[in-house]
Every structure is written in structure tokens, then in C-alpha cells.
Amino acid sequence: MLTIKNLHAEVDGKQILKGINLEIKRGEMHAIMGPNGSGKSSLSSVLAGRENYTVTQGEVLFDGKDLLEMSPEDRAREGLFLAFQYPVEIPGVSNLHFLKTALNEIRTYHNLPALESKEFLKLTKEKQQLVDFNANLMNRSLNEGFSGGEKKRNEVFQLAMLDPKLAILDETDSGLDIDALRIVASGVNKLRSADKAFVVITHYQRLLEYIVPDFVHVLYNGQIVKTGTKELALELEEKGYDWLKEEVHQKESV
Amino acid sequence: MRNSNEIIDDIANREYEFGFTTNIETEMAPVGLNEETIRFISAKKEEPEWMLQWRLKGFQAFKKMQFPKWQHFEMPELDLQKLSYYAAPKQKKKLNSLDEVDPELLATFEKLGIPINEQKTLAGVAVDVVFDSVSVATTYREKLKELGIIFCSFGEAVRTYPELVQKYLGTVVPHSDNIFAALNAAVFSDGSFVYIPKGVRCPMELSTYFRINAENTGQFERTLIIADDNAYVSYLEGCTAPMRDENQLHAAVVEIVALDHAEVKYSTVQNWYPGDKDGKGGIYNFVTKRGICKGNSSKISWTQVETGSAITWKYPSVILQGDDAEGEFYSVAVTRNKQIADTGTKIYHLGRNTRSRIISKGISAGHSDNTYRGLVQVGPRAANARNFTQCDSLLIGDRCGAHTFPYIESRNSTATVEHEATTSKIGEDQIFYLNQRGIETEKAVALIVNGYAQEVLNQLPMEFAVEARKLLSITLEGSVG
Numbered sequence: 001m002l003t004i005k006n007l008h009a010e011v012d013g014k015q016i017l018k019g020i021n022l023e024i025k026r027g028e029m030h031a032i033m034g035p036n037g038s039g040k041s042s043l044s045s046v047l048a049g050r051e052n053y054t055v056t057q058g059e060v061l062f063d064g065k066d067l068l069e070m071s072p073e074d075r076a077r078e079g080l081f082l083a084f085q086y087p088v089e090i091p092g093v094s095n096l097h098f099l100k101t102a103l104n105e106i107r108t109y110h111n112l113p114a115l116e117s118k119e120f121l122k123l124t125k126e127k128q129q130l131v132d133f134n135a136n137l138m139n140r141s142l143n144e145g146f147s148g149g150e151k152k153r154n155e156v157f158q159l160a161m162l163d164p165k166l167a168i169l170d171e172t173d174s175g176l177d178i179d180a181l182r183i184v185a186s187g188v189n190k191l192r193s194a195d196k197a198f199v200v201i202t203h204y205q206r207l208l209e210y211i212v213p214d215f216v217h218v219l220y221n222g223q224i225v226k227t228g229t230k231e232l233a234l235e236l237e238e239k240g241y242d243w244l245k246e247e248v249h250q251k252e253s254v
Numbered sequence: 255m256r257n258s259n260e261i262i263d264d265i266a267n268r269e270y271e272f273g274f275t276t277n278i279e280t281e282m283a284p285v286g287l288n289e290e291t292i293r294f295i296s297a298k299k300e301e302p303e304w305m306l307q308w309r310l311k312g313f314q315a316f317k318k319m320q321f322p323k324w325q326h327f328e329m330p331e332l333d334l335q336k337l338s339y340y341a342a343p344k345q346k347k348k349l350n351s352l353d354e355v356d357p358e359l360l361a362t363f364e365k366l367g368i369p370i371n372e373q374k375t376l377a378g379v380a381v382d383v384v385f386d387s388v389s390v391a392t393t394y395r396e397k398l399k400e401l402g403i404i405f406c407s408f409g410e411a412v413r414t415y416p417e418l419v420q421k422y423l424g425t426v427v428p429h430s431d432n433i434f435a436a437l438n439a440a441v442f443s444d445g446s447f448v449y450i451p452k453g454v455r456c457p458m459e460l461s462t463y464f465r466i467n468a469e470n471t472g473q474f475e476r477t478l479i480i481a482d483d484n485a486y487v488s489y490l491e492g493c494t495a496p497m498r499d500e501n502q503l504h505a506a507v508v509e510i511v512a513l514d515h516a517e518v519k520y521s522t523v524q525n526w527y528p529g530d531k532d533g534k535g536g537i538y539n540f541v542t543k544r545g546i547c548k549g550n551s552s553k554i555s556w557t558q559v560e561t562g563s564a565i566t567w568k569y570p571s572v573i574l575q576g577d578d579a580e581g582e583f584y585s586v587a588v589t590r591n592k593q594i595a596d597t598g599t600k601i602y603h604l605g606r607n608t609r610s611r612i613i614s615k616g617i618s619a620g621h622s623d624n625t626y627r628g629l630v631q632v633g634p635r636a637a638n639a640r641n642f643t644q645c646d647s648l649l650i651g652d653r654c655g656a657h658t659f660p661y662i663e664s665r666n667s668t669a670t671v672e673h674e675a676t677t678s679k680i681g682e683d684q685i686f687y688l689n690q691r692g693i694e695t696e697k698a699v700a701l702i703v704n705g706y707a708q709e710v711l712n713q714l715p716m717e718f719a720v721e722a723r724k725l726l727s728i729t730l731e732g733s734v735g
Contacts, residue, residue: 048690051682072689081690088687092705101701102691109692141705162691 001026001197002067002166007058009046016042018222019058024166027194031208032201033233034219035241040201041085043219044170048082049075063165076102077109079165083155083172090142095154096124098142099161106162123161131187133157148175156187167191168199173207185210205237218244283340289313292440295340299409299443302416308429312439315430322433325567326625326657327594330501330538337472337503339441394458404449405460408476411447418449422480426509426544426573434505435542438474442507445475450485450516459715461490464506472503479509481516483549488519490718501529501564506541514549514576519557521714522570523722526562531620533592536564543570547579550605555582557713559722560595569627571600574608574636581610584710588703588726589622589654598628598659603639603669614645615707618654625657630671632664639669647677648706650699700727 007020016039024030034040046053047060049072060067062078070078090098104114115123128135133153143151152172159167169188173181188211192198200211208216208230216233218226220241225248226232236244283294292313296306321329398405404415411419429439446462464475481487504526512518520543529536539562545554556570566589572581583599601610610630618624626645647656662671680702688698704711704723711719711726 048686050686071694072686073692073694076690076692084687084690088681088683090684090687090702090705092708093701098688098691098701101697102688102693105694105697106692158691 001063003061005059005061007043007046007060008056009042009053010056011042011053015056016053016222017046020219020222020224022217022224024197024199026165026197027192028215029192029198029200029211029213031211031213031216031230031233032199032219033203033205033216033236035245036203038219039222040219041170044082044168044199044201047075047080047168048072073105074109076162076164077106081159081162081164081167083152083159083167083169085170085172085174087143087151087155089144089146091144093142095138095140095142099124099158102158102162127160128157130190131156131160132183133187149177149180152176153180153184153187156184160187160191165195166197166199168201170201171203172200173202173204181207182210205233208233220244220248281340281342282338285336285338287334287337287339287441291339295441295443298340298342299412301409301412304416304420305412308423309440309442312429312436313441316433316436316440319430319433319436325596326627326659327565327567327596327623330565332503332538334437334503339472339474340443398456398458401454401457402451403454403456404447406447408442408445408447408478411478415447415449418480419447419478422478422509422511424509426511426546427507427542431542434540435507438476438505438507438542441472442474442476445477445506446479447477448479448487448489450481450487452482453484454482455485456487459488459490459718461492463492472505474504475506477506477508478511479518479520480511481513481518481552483514483516485513485516486518488521488715490521490523490715492523492525492718501536501538502527503538504541504563506543508541508543508570510545510554512545512547512549512552512554512579515551516549517553517555518545519555519713520545520570521718522556522558522560523714523718523725524558524560524562524566525725527564528562528591528593529564531591533564536593537562539563539566539568541568543568544573544600545571545581546573547576547581547605547608549579550576551578551580552576553580553582555584555713556599557582557584557710558586558597559707559710559714559725560585560587560597561725563595564593566593566595566597569598569600569629571602572610573602573604574610574639575604576608577605578607579605580608582713583610583612583614583628584713585614586617586707586710586722586726587615587624587626588617588619589624590619591622592620593622594625595623596625596627598626598645600629601631601641603630603632603636603641603666606635606637606639608636608639610639610641612641612643612645613709614643615710616645616647616656617650617703617706618647618656619650621653623655623657625659627659627661629661629663630673631662632666632669632671634665636666637668639666641669641671643671643673645673645675646706647675648703649677649679697727703727 002024004020004022007017009017032040055068067075100120107114137150143154172184213230216228216230217224226244283291292309296309427435430436448460450456479489510518526537526539547554554572560566574581581601587595587597589595599612612628614626616624616626630641632639645658649656656677658675660673664671684702685695685698703726711722714722
């Protein structure tokens with residue numbers, strides 16, 4: 001579904017991604033881990049099309065289409081969803097109105113008629129229950145005055161509503177207490193299906209106890225330096241990243 | 255990806271939707287401003303002598319006055335001698351019913367989305383339609399009459415209800431109030447007159463729609479609204495004009511009188527032609543609007559959505575004379591290209607326990623300049639007066655300006671006056687977030703702006719809130735990259 005080949009990108013003239021290669025297939029759950037500043041969030045920003053990142057080399061194919069050629073909104077309409085690490089607040093715009101606009105933009109792109117209010121509300125209720133999102137927050141202004149945890153849960157609710165092919169969760173676990181973490185993880189698990197793929201970016205193994213990945217990749221210094229299964233995450237938890245860094249430096253010096 | 259300047263240029267080149275002209279035979283006054291002009295207008299309107307005398311008093315005052323210099327923009331050169339002060343569609347005979355209105359006029363208003371045909375109007379809205387200098391139609395008059403409500407053109411009120419007009423005309427905005435009000439007093443053409451009798455709650459929205467059509471004219475309408483004891487009315491005005499290279503002057507006066515326990519809500523959706531992207535053409539919207547809460551516990555509320563005009567210069571005000579009276583001002587002013595807005599309100603707290611609330615939202619894009627100017631004055635008798643003011647500015651792009659000039663004068667130590675102000679820019683983060691959910695940039699901006707103006711839009715009657723939202727979205731389409 002998503003093929004990343006030799007992806008290089010820079011921001012403010014500084015090289016951040018230095019040759020990422022990654023293949024993601026339908027139904028898969030990938031976790032990306034790595035120390036601070038390794039390029040995890042940059043990777044998600046580049047994939048989503050954030051303006052201040054410049055791709056200097058490489059390509060990304062999304063279901064055969066050149067992702068990097070697309071505007072951010074078209075990437076979203078094609079089915080790429082980013083759950084933000086820091087969701088923004090938009091005062092005065094109700095959560096539901098925003099979601100209805102988003103959903104209908106995506107539907108229009110696929111030549112589908114806009115959803116009637118009744119159908120939309122039905123869908124809303126269904127998804128809200130599925131991911132256990134507080135109904136009171138749906139009519140509030142988008143993320144305005146939400147707690148950190150509520151914002152993250154709203155990202156998962158939006159994910160459920162927009163039903164993308166590929167969802168990237170950028171440190172969705174940061175700032176969550178253990179109960180909220182469980183609810184978020186259970187929401188994500190309910191959304192897993194054979195035709196969808198997930199990329200979970202996280203610092204901690206903790207989240208992966210609840211969302212079990214098929215693959216774990218370690219990003220270091222702009223490259224994927226190791227790929228394994230969930231055991232790799234446990235190993236990292238135990239030993240930290242230093243042994244991996246050393247491995248990389250040894251390889252480089254050979 | 256397109257940069258912001260390209261997109262701003264796109265929007266600048268967008269056509270003004272209501273810029274067409276109507277080909278209709280028009281009767282005009284000779285160009286120029288003098289006593290003859292005033293006598294001509296008065297005679298055309300078959301006015302009584304007292305009305306002519308009042309106009310002449312206005313003209314005397316006008317001649318002694320100068321254009322103000324305190325505004326935050328360069329005053330354009332206005333040659334008032336080059337304008338024609340009266341333009342009216344030619345009518346073969348007196349109209350007895352709406353069916354007799356010139357089909358060309360009906361078509362014009364259909365095109366503007368203002369059907370004059372009663373069957374087609376929005377349920378629950380009565381409309382008075384003013385085309386250039388005259389009122390061409392007023393709907394639902396009979397139905398309103400049953401309740402004792404008078405809703406008619408100003409000209410008709412002068413002839414039919416002279417006592418009421420004489421009692422209140424100029425009591426809120428005197429003929430010598432300011433140079434534009436004095437000019438209006440001298441040459442005002444038409445407008446709406448509303449009287450709600452004691453204890454009557456007007457069952458429908460009353461609305462006036464102003465259209466400037468003729469070339470080289472000014473529009474000087476005058477509106478007078480009186481809500482008697484315990485009466486209530488909600489009133490809305492809308493306006494558009496054709497696209498022309500010359501600037502046109504619109505100097506209207508609105509007076510509102512609220513007696514004991516009466517309430518008047520006055521809403522404006524202003525969409526006069528704003529000029530082109532280089533600032534050529536457009537309406538000078540220099541308007542005096544003022545209401546007086548004469549009675550105890552009365553209330554006047556202004557809501558304005560200002561998106562049009564080359565220059566918008568007005569301060570809808572409230573004099574809180576009665577005890578426990580309440581005044582409100584809600585405003586959204588949008589400027590783009592080279593538009594200028596210098597707008598706000600004045601609230602005079604005279605009575606005891608009077609309250610006021612001011613919510614102003616300025617939105618500037620392009621090379622425009624948007625100024626909030628507001629006065630809150632508390633008199634010595636106004637014990638426990640309270641005011642809350644919030645004025646926010648939103649900037650789109652980096653070539654526009656936002657300014658705030660609040661004036662607060664309190665002469666009573668028990669008064670509470672609060673002022674809050676913020677300035678913000680639409681954040682790239684906000685736009686990217688919405689992009690990432692499949693919403694393109696133009697729609698994202700519209701969504702953010704509508705959210706920003708929400709508190710004010712909520713004050714509009716429902717049908718018009720929908721219109722205003724659309725107008726805001728269209729006006730700002732493409733203002734951000």
C-alpha cells in the first residue's frame with residue numbers, strides 16, 4: 001500500500017531524513033521507535049505534506065500513486081490520516097461541523113454524494129461509541145479547552161469517522177495516563193482490519209503492549225537501522241538505544 | 255504548491271457577484287448641491303412645508319461644517335457638487351399593489367435573491383425595497399397593519415403619519431450632528447419607517463434592502479424605528495451596488511427610539527461594491543446610526559456584518575438614557591484588497607444600572623486596513639453602570655493592518671468598564687491540520703474565519719446568519735496560501 005524508497009528530506013536546510021526505505025501492506029501494524037531527534041515525527045510530517053519540509057531525494061508510492069506530488073488535502077482524501085502529536089485548537093468551529101466538512105470533502109473527491117445530516121449523525125454516534133469518545137466533546141469547539149488526553153482521543157475519534165486506508169499515529173500515547181492509553185489503544189484495535197494499515201510512532205514500549213505491532217522499526221539519525229517484531233520493542237525497553245547506536249557506528253566505520 | 259500571493263491575486267480578481275446594472279429609465283435631479291436641489295427633491299416627494307424647512311435647516315448646518323480629520327485613513331476627495339442627489343426609476347402611474355411593480359425591477363431583485371413577491375419571500379420576513387432614491391415595494395404591509403404596526407417607506411410616512419415623524423425625526427441624530435448627517439438631512443431620499451405600538455411584539459423580521467443602481471448618484475436614505483412601551487422588533491438591512499470605476503457615496507442615517515421596556519434588534523449585512531483589487535471604485539459607506547434607550551429597561555442591539563464598501567466609516571451607537579437600559583454592539587468587519595474600515599460603536603451610559611456589551615471582530619486580508627474605534631462613556635448619574643468590551647483582530651497575510659482605538663470616560667465611581675483585546679494570525683498549523691483532514695486551504699480559511707466570527711453571527715436572525723456565513727466565506731476565498 002505504501003512504499004517509501006530512499007527518502008531524503010530536509011527542513012531549514014538541515015538534512016533530517018537520510019534514506020528511508022519502508023514497505024507497508026494492507027492489514028499491517030507497524031511501529032516506529034527511536035531516540036529523540038531521530039526523525040520519527042519528521043517522517044510523518046513529510047508523508048502528510050507539511051509545507052516546510054523539502055524532499056531532496058527518493059519517492060513514496062501510495063497505492064501506486066506518487067504521494068509526494070499530491071497536495072496535503074489530496075493525500076488525506078486518498079486515505080492517509082495523521083493523528084497529530086499536538087492537535088491544534090480552532091475556536092468557534094464545532095467538532096461535528098468540522099468533521100462533516102472533512103467527511104464530505106473526502107466523499108466529493110471520490111464522487112460520492114454528501115452525507116445527509118441524519119446519516120452523518122448516525123455514523124457519529126456509532127463511531128463515538130466504538131472508540132468510547134465523550135459525546136459532550138463532539139459539540140464543543142474543535143479541541144478548544146480540551147485536556148491533552150481529550151485531544152488525543154479526539155484524534156482517534158476523527159480517525160474512526162474518516163476511515164482512512166493508512167493511519168499514522170504520531171506519539172498518540174504521549175501525555176496520556178494509563179486509563180486513557182488503554183481506551184485509545186482499544187479504539188485503535190477496533191479499527192484494525194485487513195484492508196487498513198497503521199503506523200504507530202512512539203517512544204515507549206508501553207503502548208505496544210496494547211497495540212501489538214507486526215513490525216517494529218528503529219529510526220536513528222534519519223534512517224531505519226533495525227527492523228524486527230514486537231520482541232525488538234521489549235529489547236529496546238530493557239537496553240535503551242545505545243547498543244543500537246554503537247552497532248550503527250561500527251557498521252559505518254567498517 | 256501555490257504561494258500566498260498567487261492565491262491573494264486570485265481572490266482579488268474575483269468578480270463581485272452583485273455588480274450588474276439594471277437598464278431602467280431613471281429620473282434624475284440635475285447635478286449639484288444647492289437649495290434648488292433640495293426644493294426639487296422635496297417637491298418630487300410631495301412633501302409638506304415642515305419637511306422642506308427641516309431639510310433646509312440641515313443644509314444650513316452642512317454648509318458650516320468641515321470634513322473630520324481624526325479618522326485613521328486618508329479622506330478621499332469628495333466633490334459633492336458633481337453628484338446627482340435624486341434618482342428614481344420612472345413610473346408611469348402610482349402603484350396600487352406589488353403586482354404593478356416594473357418587471358425589470360422585480361427581475362433585478364430576484365437576481366439579488368430578494369423576491370418582492372410575497373408568496374416567494376422567506377417566511378416571516380417583511381421587506382421594504384429601496385432602489386436608488388425611492389422605496390419601490392414593501393411586503394406584508396396589510397398583515398402588519400392589523401397589529402397596528404407601521405412599516406412603510408419614509409416618504410409615505412411623512413405624508414401619512416406626519417405627527418409621528420415630526421415627534422421623533424432628528425431626536426436621536428440631529429440635523430447638525432455631523433457633516434454627513436447634515437447632508438443626509440438636506441437631501442435624504444427615502445428609507446424605511448417603522449412604528450411598533452405599545453405591547454406589540456412584531457411577529458416577523460422587518461427588512462430593508464438597499465440597491466444603488468444609477469451612476470454618479472449618492473444614496474442618502476433615512477430610517478426611523480420607534481418601539482413604543484413593551485414593544486419588540488427585529489430589523490435587518492442588506493445592500494449591494496453595481497461595479498463602477500467611480501466611487502459612490504452612501505451617507506445614510508438610522509435613528510432608533512426604544513421606549514419603556516421596548517427592545518429593538520437591528521442587524522446589517524453590508525455588501526456594497528468594495529472596488530477592484532487596486533482600490534478603484536467602490537462605495538464610501540459613511541453612515542450615522544444611533545439608537546436611544548429612552549425608556550427604563552429598554553434595550554437596543556446592533557449587529558453588523560461588514561464585508562463590502564471601499565471605505566466603511568460608521569459607529570452604530572446607543573444612548574442608555576433610561577434606568578436599567580441595555581445596549582449591545584456585535585460586529586464583524588472584513589476588509590481585503592485595499593478596503594478600509596474604521597468602525598466601532600459609542601455607548602453613553604446615562605441611566606442607573608445601565609449595561610452594555612461590545613463584541614468586535616475585525617478580519618483583515620490583502621493590503622487592507624481595519625480599525626476598531628469605540629467610546630464607552632459613563633455619566634455622573636449612571637450608578638452601577640457596567641460595560642464589557644472585547645475586540646479581536648485577525649490578520650490574514652502580512653500586508654494588512656489592524657488597529658484598535660478604545661476610548662473610555664467614566665464619571666461615576668461605581669461603574670465597571672472592562673476592555674479586552676487580542677490580535678491573532680491564522681496559523682499555518684491550523685490550516686495544515688484542516689488540510690490533513692481533506693479540507694482545502696480556501697475552505698479551511700472560511701471555516702476558521704466563521705469560527706472566529708461565531709459569537710457575532712449567532713446574533714443574526716437565522717436566515718440571515720446563513721447568508722452572512724456564505725458571504726464571509728466568499729469574501730475571503732483564497733486570501734491565504
